[in-house]
Amino acid sequence: MEIFDLTIHEMHEKLLAKELSSVEATRALLARIESVDDRVNAYITVTPETALAEAEAADRRIAAGDAALLTGIPVGLKDIFVTKGIRTTCGSKMLENFVPPYDGTAVARLKAQGAVIVGKLNQDEFAMGSSTESSYFGATKNPWNLEVTPGGSSGGSAAAIAAREATATLGTDTGGSIRQPASHCGCVGLKPTYGRVSRYGVIAYASSLDQVGPVTRDVADAAIMLGAVAGYDPLDSTSVDTPVPDYLAGLGAGVKGLKIGLPEQYFIEGLDPDVKRSMDEAIALYKSLGAEIRAVSLPHTEYAVATYYLIATAEASSNLARYDGVRFGHRSEAAKGLAEMYAKSRAEGFGPEVKRRIMLGTYALSSGYYDAYYLKAQKVRTLIQQDFLNAFREVDLLLTPVAPTPPFRIGEKLADPLQMYLSDIFTIPVNLAGTCAMSLPAGFCKDGLPIGLQLIGKPFGEEAILSAAYAFERETEWHKRNAAL
Numbered sequence: 001m002e003i004f005d006l007t008i009h010e011m012h013e014k015l016l017a018k019e020l021s022s023v024e025a026t027r028a029l030l031a032r033i034e035s036v037d038d039r040v041n042a043y044i045t046v047t048p049e050t051a052l053a054e055a056e057a058a059d060r061r062i063a064a065g066d067a068a069l070l071t072g073i074p075v076g077l078k079d080i081f082v083t084k085g086i087r088t089t090c091g092s093k094m095l096e097n098f099v100p101p102y103d104g105t106a107v108a109r110l111k112a113q114g115a116v117i118v119g120k121l122n123q124d125e126f127a128m129g130s131s132t133e134s135s136y137f138g139a140t141k142n143p144w145n146l147e148v149t150p151g152g153s154s155g156g157s158a159a160a161i162a163a164r165e166a167t168a169t170l171g172t173d174t175g176g177s178i179r180q181p182a183s184h185c186g187c188v189g190l191k192p193t194y195g196r197v198s199r200y201g202v203i204a205y206a207s208s209l210d211q212v213g214p215v216t217r218d219v220a221d222a223a224i225m226l227g228a229v230a231g232y233d234p235l236d237s238t239s240v241d242t243p244v245p246d247y248l249a250g251l252g253a254g255v256k257g258l259k260i261g262l263p264e265q266y267f268i269e270g271l272d273p274d275v276k277r278s279m280d281e282a283i284a285l286y287k288s289l290g291a292e293i294r295a296v297s298l299p300h301t302e303y304a305v306a307t308y309y310l311i312a313t314a315e316a317s318s319n320l321a322r323y324d325g326v327r328f329g330h331r332s333e334a335a336k337g338l339a340e341m342y343a344k345s346r347a348e349g350f351g352p353e354v355k356r357r358i359m360l361g362t363y364a365l366s367s368g369y370y371d372a373y374y375l376k377a378q379k380v381r382t383l384i385q386q387d388f389l390n391a392f393r394e395v396d397l398l399l400t401p402v403a404p405t406p407p408f409r410i411g412e413k414l415a416d417p418l419q420m421y422l423s424d425i426f427t428i429p430v431n432l433a434g435t436c437a438m439s440l441p442a443g444f445c446k447d448g449l450p451i452g453l454q455l456i457g458k459p460f461g462e463e464a465i466l467s468a469a470y471a472f473e474r475e476t477e478w479h480k481r482n483a484a485l
């Protein structure tokens, strides 16, 4: 086994046993990036100098007997997290040269544990997309097949794990952007409950939906990463002040007597047969482990995608108003006068998908249409949320596919934005409901591409998801397969 193949918990043990230093581990990951990333394009920016300095500091901390779980572990960050002194682009030409003056809270918490930041990961521009093709820095490739997309928008965060270019990564999930790429790349991806992790220092897309979470090689690593970043933050008024459980300690709880619901709206005609087969196998495994499987209904599911694309675009149009060429970001050279400077800076700085979202959102919020679109979408959002709360009166967890199909080919959905939007049909409702969900490796399609399983939990029910996922992982080998690069 190579150093870059290790999980966080494996590497942590080797670091404590002095079989490995953080400098060696960091060098191994940087060398891996060097040898494969020209093919994968998972990274926008690699930071070898600061990483090696952080690794040296981590080694001193380990020698002093003061190591936390993440001390010395090489981690990659989606380029949506602002990082002090490190360029943060959000996948956009608009922020091509933006170097933030501070670290966001999630990053600061990783650093406080002594994690080593190896670089900033590729993503769809401003996290708008499901394939990482809308990045100004070129598409990321799926390490399982370089002609296929890794999913998105946190495609770099998932591809880096599948290609073993980081030991763990952070992404963000507004409508599926952690879970869908994790599914497509054969990794574990966790979207925590809205309010569980601070969004301070995360470039805003749709503020009522955005949430930070980890992409990792296994479930224990997801527990470690969540434990590191979760918890109240006075700098984010939407972060919730409830205690953070010891996620790692709870992993072995098992699934005996656990009630798992299958939402009928997620097991529809037209589900890809390989995805269907993987779900059937997972359900049978959970049954054999003593879980009780029940059918449940989430009756407003069919409205979720439309509701999401009104709310997300409305919030995006407001959030992205700050990119006007004045304080930071791209400023047009060509403009004469202030109004033209605003218009040209935005016209030049944003790509086509971002422009489409800003126009849709501005329309939905405009006077005369606000009630018909935005307000109505908010009401439907409440109905969708109630669907989940009703289902959780009957069951402890929900089990669904992450995506209706296996990963798709680069370019396949570019001409048809609606087809792209539909790839998040099973992940979007969770964000609208504000609850938590995980994607975990559950099989492969006939072309050898990964298929993920989604476990959806009650609000702040991350522990139940993690222990159910752990029980599944212990009985399966899917997470142990590696993409041949």
Ligand code: GLN
Pocket (backbone or CB within 6 Å): 127, 128, 129, 130, 152, 153, 172, 173, 174, 175, 176, 177, 178, 205, 312, 424
């Ligand atoms: N694909 C969805 C969108 O484009 C979700 C993206 C996300 O979760 N950031 O909005």
